[in-house]
Amino acid sequence: MSLSPEHEEFRKVVRAFADREVRPKAAYYDERAEFPTDVILACGEQGFLGLPIPERYGGAGADYLSYLICVEELARVDPSVAITVEAHTSLVCNLLYHFGTEDQKTRWLTPLAAGKKIGAFALTEPGAGSDAGGTQTSAREDGDDYVINGAKMFITNSGTDISLLAIATARMADGQISAFIVPVGTPGFEIGRKLRKIGWHASDTRELAFTDCRVPKHNLLGESGKGFNQFLAQLDDGRIAIAALAVGQAQGCLDECLRYVAERRQFGRPIGSFQAIQFKLADMATKIHHAKLAVYHAGNLRQNGDPFKIEASMTKLFATEMAVDIAREAVQVHGGYGFIEEFPVARFYRDSKVLEIGEGTSEVQRIIIARQLGLDPGLR
Template sequence: MPVDRLLPTDEAYELIELTRAIADKTLDPIVDAHEKAETYPEGVFATLGEAGLLSLPYPEEWGGGGQPYEVYLQVLEEIAMRWAAIGVAVSVHGLACHPLATFGTPEQQQRWLPEMLGGATIGAYSLSEPDAGSDAAALTCRATATDDGYRIRGTKAWITHGGIADFYNLFARTGEGSRGISCFLVPGDLDGLSFGRPEEKMGLAAVPTTSASYDDALLPAERRIGEEGQGLSIAFSALDSGRLGIAAVATGIAQAALDEAVAYAKERQTFGTAIIDHQGLGFLLADMAAAVDAARATYLDAARRRDRGLPYSRQASVAKLTATDTAMRVTTDAVQVFGGNGYTRDFRVERFMREAKITQIFEGTNQIQRLVIARGLAAR
């Protein structure tokens, strides 16, 4: 069922309605087949790009939508309600546009931003490595400065849209220590760049996640974003926004699971009455609904702080932690509502449960979120 939203402008309401119409027409009819077959949905991102849904929070002068973050996140939730993998990939694309949009030179922005924000190209984020996840300062992939640019050697991991994206934000070592990381904008067809076999994942199967290998790949110096050694600050500046994206996706998964559970509970009858009318199950659904509403409220609070230029790092971690734990709990309860049917692949709730799990892990595990929150409290 459609979520009753509180939005700041009439334009925002129209945007949500557009998103729902596209998602219902383009995403919902094909999601089950693609997720089951683990096949990539060709053309879907072009459709979203043509509708202007891929880069909503960026300035209109570069091809973005000029929307506040609280609106963008609700669009992301609507997409994720129909197809979590697409919601994640849209969030990652927005994250991949951030370094150039925020730290690029005017010349770099004029050259590359319009097609990135206008939906002509899809981006990916390349920060993690096989032995460096949340500990980004431990990166070993190295970019060595030469007269011709940078020679890049090393391996990156867990890249959403790996092998398909048109560009990658690469974070590689140019010096020593935490201040020895730099940021680069890498074209997907760079010589010396290759991708591993897609990971066999528990969920989000329709959009590939791969490793990437750089074998003396030569990248022009003009594709470095920011100064040498500025990479980690660039990466960290985007992580709070990325966490809010995952919070919105997780809320969308939870809302979809709740909707399926309510619909089933209205139809399924035991002892001569719909199971939703049994108090034990009705109270379970009520708890699920309260949890979803609370998750949405946390990400909207953080987004509104972001839109007003207020500090929001702790609130972003709270939102990511709350929304993703909620998604795991609500999807598990949705399977319970379906009983034995929920354990089969004949119904969507088992997929929602598998998809919810990864939201507790990427963009910083929920243990890392607790660490961020605790440090924020200690610093107050």
Template sequence: MAVDRLLPTDEAYDLIALTRDFADKRLAPVADEYEKAEKYPEGLFAEMGEAGLLGLPYPVEWDGGGQPYEVYLQVLEELGARWAAVAVAVSVHGLACHPLFNFGTEEQKQQWLPDLLNGRIIGAYSLSEPQAGSDAAALTCKATAVEGGYRVNGAKAWITHGGIADVYNVFVRTGEGSKGISCLLVPRDSDGLTFGRPEEKMGLHAVPTTSATYDDALISDERLLGAEGEGLTIAFSALDSGRLGIAAVATGLAQAALDAAVDYAQERTAFGRKIIDHQGLSFLLADMAAAVDSARATYLDAARRRDAGRPYSRAAATAKLVATDAAMKVTTDAVQVLGGYGYTRDFRVERYMREAKITQIFEGTNQIQRLVIGRSLATR
């Protein structure tokens, strides 16, 4: 069911129509097959780049789409409703462009940003480590300054698009404490960089998540984004935007589950009536719809604050918390609506339920979102 959207411009309506057409033709027909086979969709991201879907919230002069965040997020939602793994990777790609656009020099942006925004190269984000997930300041992957650059040693974990993306925002320790972390834009083919085998995940099977090991990898100093010691500032700035991306994808996932449940409830009969006509089930569906609508409204509020140049860190944390919790509940309830069929792989709702779980974990767990919100209350 197409969502009745309120968009700011005629151009935005055209963009949503283009996105739906692309997603219905290129994502929805193959998502089940590729997820089941855990097969990467070769060439798909190049197509999305050609369609202009990878750099939407960045300026036109850098080959971006020049769209406000509220429109970009609704594009992500449409993608997420067809294929969550691809939508997450698109969101991460957008997240990976943030450090370069906001902290890179003019020379760095001229060299790499257009290729990222038009999809000729794909970006990824590499912050977490095996022992440093929520506590980003505890990372230990170290970059030692040498003539012409840095020698990097250590390990990174949970990299979406790991081993496939062309460049990685890698956060490394260049000094002591929280002020001793810096950001490097690392090419995939760097000597001394190797990627682990893809993690065996509960969901999002078509796009790999891997670890990375740096063994005395030499990274040119021209790839330092921002100044030494600005790494956590860069990381957290990017994560505010990234959390909104995940909120939008989660909302799309929840919408897809709701649509599947409603379609089933209109076809299935029990006790002589369609099951949607039984009040107990219609109330469950109504709660699911309210949760989806609330998730969408919450992420759009945060996006509009971002577009207006207003503080939005708390709003982003709230959106990520509300939307991903909603996705988990709505997908679980969709399985319940379908009953035994919902527990089988013959219907997509079991996949939606598995995929929803990770949205509560990455880009900061929902416990971290509560911490962000709580701290904002304590300092107002």
């Protein structure tokens, strides 16, 4: 893992921002399951909603590693904020930047990367999760428009006050899957109710419905019929970012444990003086260290333009399973206090499980890794 002194300096800045601007509000928004619009706009003002995007498209003109650092440090205090930034950047800004026409970038990427608005990526459907190729949503040509029909599920950032658009995948008449920019407010684009989740309460997750939803032909993103494969390649980017999110959240758990074990006394001693507790914390620190090395190793490969597919999947798999383990152990270290909502580890515990599911389940990661090892996974 080689982060430059500039990256380490940037980490300090994001950490200070997260401590001052995000941490004090995390429990408030979680408890109310309310989207933290003010916090996200504050992130936007710092350039955190467009870190890897060039300045000419509204971005901060930073790089991919600084983006990973940002997601990690935000997750350390509030995974809901981190996933909002991650889904917006990895899935939406990244796709618009790589596949958008100049007009699309000017019109749609710029307000997103500048942090004035956020975007949603609508791939998953009620019946198409890991099997994203099973997309049922359809797009048919009609004059100068495409007409989209279908439903999408678990779509992050889709129904907030600052949501600008969804990038929705749909099957064309020739059977190929393409993607379309669908602005919020387009007739026939219905933003469904906010889903009640066991974690990530402050992130906005919804069901979307498209009913004869017309978008102009120039809203097709990328080449017709090639969208699906192009996008799958870009999803590797997001996997490293989710791993960074997992590392940050696990570090947040360890921070809370270190504070708690120094204060909590049982049998006349701080519980941090018991070896049973010390070993738990030593294990946590060791796992976080290794997951972090993996994140920034994969991040460096990505930043340098080297292949990183297997590393992205291995890192996502390892870091997210680690984060779930550590959240569980962090609650254990807190005992009964870990089971009540006043303590941040309870929130981290609820927030952790989805890490093994979103942006490719642990099982999907294992399939990808096995394929990269040259094994035939038996899927046809």
